[in-house]
Amino acid sequence: MAFILAGLILTGCKKEKKENTSVAQAQQKxxxxxxxxxxxxxxxxxxxxxxxxxxxxxxxxxxxxxxxxxxxxxxxxxxxxxxxxxxxxxxxxxxxxxxxxxxxxxxxxxxxxxxxxxxxxxxxxxxxxxxxxxxxxxxxxxxxxxxxxxxxxxxxxxxxxxxxxxxxxxxxxxxxxxxxxxxxxxxxEVDYNKNFEGEPTAISNPEMLTMTWHHGHNNSIVNGIPRIGYMKxxxxxxxxxxxxxxxxxxxxxxxxxxxxxxxxxxxxxxxxxxxxxxxxxxxxxxxxxxxxxxxxxxxxxxxxxxxxxxxxxxxxxxxxxxxxxxxxxxxxxxxxxxxxxxxxxxxxxxxxxxxxxxxxxxxxxxxxxxxxxxxxxxxxxxxxxxxxxxxxxxxxxxxxxxxxxxxxxxxxxxxxxxxxxRESLVIEASSRTAFRKGNWLMIPPYNGPAVNKLVNIELGNSSAFQLYNLKDDMSQQNNFAEENLEKLEEMVKDFEVVRGKDYNEIQQLELK
Structure with a gap:
């Protein structure tokens, strides 16, 4: 009986070891x-x-x-x-x-x-x-x-x-x-252009709101919260x-x-x-x-x-x-x-x-x-x-x-x-792009407001080039574009290479 029991234990151990091995192999990656x-x-x-x-x-x-x-x-x-x-x-x-x-x-x-x-x-x-x-x-x-x-x-x-x-x-x-x-x-039913007849919105039914809107969120109401877009x-x-x-x-x-x-x-x-x-x-x-x-x-x-x-x-x-x-x-x-x-x-x-x-x-x-x-x-x-x-x-x-x-x-x-x-990186924000290489970041000139007043955030737009040394100036308070024209020219050239022929705006800019 003891021999049979030992055999069963040994068999069970072998089975368990085989299962563990199988899982280990499956989880090798x-x-x-x-x-x-x-x-x-x-x-x-x-x-x-x-x-x-x-x-x-x-x-x-x-x-x-x-x-x-x-x-x-x-x-x-x-x-x-x-x-x-x-x-x-x-x-x-x-x-x-x-x-x-x-x-x-x-x-x-x-x-x-x-x-x-x-x-x-x-x-x-x-x-x-x-x-x-x-x-x-x-x-x-x-x-x-x-x-x-x-x-x-x-x-x-x-x-x-x-x-x-x-x-x-x-x-x-x-x-x-x-x-x-x-x-x-x-x-x-979902629509991002017009509301469905009779459906409440943040504008028509403000009494339904548990959270009020500041900008852009005044359409359909779900759980007392006004959303972007209309839903029925x-x-x-x-x-x-x-x-x-x-x-x-x-x-x-x-x-x-x-x-x-x-x-x-x-x-x-x-x-x-x-x-x-x-x-x-x-x-x-x-x-x-x-x-x-x-x-x-x-x-x-x-x-x-x-x-x-x-x-x-x-x-x-x-x-x-x-x-x-x-x-x-x-x-x-x-x-x-x-x-x-x-x-x-x-x-x-x-x-x-x-x-x-x-x-x-x-x-x-x-x-x-x-x-x-x-x-x-x-x-x-x-x-x-x-x-x-x-x-x-x-x-x-x-x-x-x-x-x-x-x-x-x-x-x-x-x-x-x-x-x-990485040696370099192109970053993007709302279709505008900038270029980081080493410790330097170059932002080309862009039209548009300097600050998005609705969210109170500086966007990086400027009529002039911006060049920052991020190692010494992580908060980007010192623009070196005029002071270090050689580095700026190098950054713009490298940027053009990465962006390629599809990027017309930066290629039309002139360094001054």
């Missing part, structure tokens, strides 16, 4: 997760110098990974940056890569190279949870039928998204191309804003649990701290800095809970986490939520100039952290890196390579093994 924030500034985290906000979970990633001081989004606005991170292509190469309405067609071509396509070709499961804002369909979308093309047609095997932004209609979740919880008897129907499918962070977190955690037995790539696009800032009651008032501070604390908690899930599932040591933001900060971006009044001494820009929409540094220089437990040596890197470099860089991690024009293979930099980043 590392998982990759991009945690993508929305409008988070360079100075919004403790690890980047914030003292008015406590962000212990994100700070923990920075302490255990590489914190980049020269990490950039490709653009100072959301849609272009999201286009760049997923395609590895400068957004200014696509004339349609601008902030999109919720009814815009799919911006990414189904024939383009993308991050999820690259991972999928190497045997990875690929998923997206959260904000999309890259268009859906080919024109007019019927929200009551299957919606395509979309994320699933550009490489994501599974998708659970909002179509555009939290402040734009339609205010519904979409799973793999279908609106979640839609009642066929209450079809959805779909009542059962509409999201609850204060539950959005928890809702997306549950979807991201479930994705990890369901795909833990094979390598996976997850693009987890959080909605914070974009407007409308709607913290769950657990976080409302906790920051002391108003709703914007509260939703940053909420996002930090979300990151902590997500990392706990990776750890609980035994995946943390085989998962590369990339944490960053789509563009820089903005305080008043359309709602009267007291953020400006309550921000106090907290500086979301972290000493930089400008903000969202701006060619100055605070528009595109953002928090950028890579973390891989036990694989990345903790440290701080001054290497110049951009989100569009993730395509070429992560290809090497997945076991392949991508030859692209814009995306650079900086895998060793992202893993903390090298400090040799």
């Amino acid at each position: 590392p998982n990759v997760v991009i945690l993508y924030m929305d409008d988070l500034g360079y100075g919004d985290l403790g690890c980047y110098g914030a003292t008015g906000l406590q962000t212990p979970n994100i700070d923990k990633l920075a302490e255990g990974g590489v914190r980049f001081t020269n990490g950039y989004a490709a653009s100072a606005t959301c849609t272009p940056s999201r286009y760049a991170i997923l395609t590895g292509m400068y957004p200014w190469r696509n004339k349609d890569a601008k902030i999109l309405p919720g009814t815009a067609p799919l911006l990414i071509s189904t024939t383009q190279k993308t991050l999820p396509k690259m991972f999928r070709s190497q045997g990875y499961a690929t998923g997206i949870v959260g904000k999309w804002h890259l268009g859906l369909g080919t024109g007019h979308v019927n929200w009551n039928e299957h919606i395509f093309p979309g994320p699933n047609e550009v490489g994501f095997e599974s998708s659970y998204i909002m179509a555009a932004t939290q402040d734009r209609v339609p205010t519904v979740y979409i799973k793999d191309g279908d609106v979640v919880g839609l009642d066929p008897e209450d079809p959805i 129907g779909g009542e059962a499918a509409k999201w609850k804003d204060v539950e959005m962070a928890d809702h997306f977190l549950d979807k991201a955690k479930n994705y990890v649990k369901e795909h833990k037995d094979k390598p996976f790539f997850l693009y987890y696009a959080l909605q914070q701290p974009h407007v409308p800032r709607t913290p769950h009651p657990r976080f409302a008032g906790r920051s002391g800095l108003g709703p914007r501070g509260d939703v940053i604390l909420e996002a930090d908690w979300v990151v902590g809970e997500f990392v706990k899930t990776l750890e609980k599932e035994g995946l943390l040591e085989n998962t590369l986490l990339v944490f960053t933001s789509d563009n820089g900060p903005v305080l008043n971006d359309g709602y009267n939520d007291n953020t400006v009044e309550k921000t106090g001494n907290h500086d979301p820009k972290g000493g930089l100039r400008g903000g969202k929409y701006s060619l100055f540094e605070a528009g595109t220089r953002v928090p950028f952290i890579t973390y891989w437990k036990g694989k990345i040596q903790p440290g701080v890197s001054d290497a110049l890196v951009c989100q569009l470099d993730l395509l070429a860089s992560l290809a090497g991690l997945a076991g392949t390579e991508e030859n692209t024009t814009d995306s650079k293979d900086l895998l060793s930099v992202f893993l903390g093994q090298s400090n040799e980043g």
